[in-house]
Amino acid sequence: MSPESVITVGxxxxxxxxxxxxxxxxxxxxxxxxxxxxxxxxxxxxMTLSFIPKLLVTVAVLVVGGPFMVRxxxxxxxxxxxxxxxxxx
Numbered sequence: 001m002s003p004e005s006v007i008t009v010g011x012x013x014x015x016x017x018x019x020x021x022x023x024x025x026x027x028x029x030x031x032x033x034x035x036x037x038x039x040x041x042x043x044x045x046x047m048t049l050s051f052i053p054k055l056l057v058t059v060a061v062l063v064v065g066g067p068f069m070v071r072x073x074x075x076x077x078x079x080x081x082x083x084x085x086x087x088x089x
Contacts, residue, residue: 001087009080016076023065024058031057 035050062069 005087009083012076012079016072019072020069023069024061027057027061028054 031053032050035053039045039049
């Protein structure tokens with residue numbers, strides 16, 4: 001296995017990981033930002049007010065985006081397994 005192929009496999013693994021994390025983290029980030037702005041406007045500093053909406057959005061994204069996430073991970077795994085014979089010289 002050449003160093004270039006190791007770097008290629010590692011880079012594609014990082015791309016898949018970033019894509020899967022972005023699906024979960026970006027909606028939680030936006031909800032947290034909106035809740036923080038509302039908390040600053042109303043001067044309510046309750047920690048559960050920011051935690052509960054982010055938790056609910058993350059669960060909703062997992063329910064809605066779960067099949068997409070599984071498909072992306074399965075596609076990467078299948079491509080990786082299919083490329084194993086090419087790595088063996």
